Amino acid sequence: MSYLLFKRGNDLGTLKLLPEPAQLTVGKEAFILQDDMIISINAPSLKSAADYLVTILQRATGYKFVVTEEGRGHIQLCIDEKLPHKEGNYTLKVTSNQIHISSANYAGVIAAISTIRQMFPVEIEASTVVWDTVWSIPTVSIIDEPRFASPSLHWKH
Numbered sequence: 001m002s003y004l005l006f007k008r009g010n011d012l013g014t015l016k017l018l019p020e021p022a023q024l025t026v027g028k029e030a031f032i033l034q035d036d037m038i039i040s041i042n043a044p045s046l047k048s049a050a051d052y053l054v055t056i057l058q059r060a061t062g063y064k065f066v067v068t069e070e071g072r073g074h075i076q077l078c079i080d081e082k083l084p085h086k087e088g089n090y091t092l093k094v095t096s097n098q099i100h101i102s103s104a105n106y107a108g109v110i111a112a113i114s115t116i117r118q119m120f121p122v123e124i125e126a127s128t129v130v131w132d133t134v135w136s137i138p139t140v141s142i143i144d145e146p147r148f149a150s151p152s153l154h155w156k157h
Helices: 044-061 106-119
Strands: 002-008 011-017 023-032 037-041 065-068 075-079 090-095 098-103 136-144
Touching (some): 011 106, 023 090, 037 044, 044 065, 044 075, 044 106, 075 106
Parallel strands (some): 037 075
Antiparallel strands (some): 002 011, 090 136
């Protein structure tokens, strides 16, 4: 289990990532989510992943997001054929001005979105807009892959 401490405003917050990533480096800054940010995708197959991310972020923040296949967004979802093709693997790089997710497959992009979801304040799970919240996550570099095969994939009757 990984517990990371980082500054969120003047409060010291705790970040818990489950499962613990294979490789994790935490920076000293934060990415702050803002209204009207752009989410870019490099493949049409990632449109539903981008829509899923918008749903997660928009509900509690009330912010609007633009999803595009053109240019480089504040949040980037990318299929990268050069990465290992293990189902569910991903790299996640968060800087103070950008979130970049790369994976060789859709499952890895979804796994990275799940990690990002854990990094935001718990209020991100609210069903209505939460006011007076700084929607920030720490700068990180993560490389992860599933360490166990899904039992449902190997089930024999």
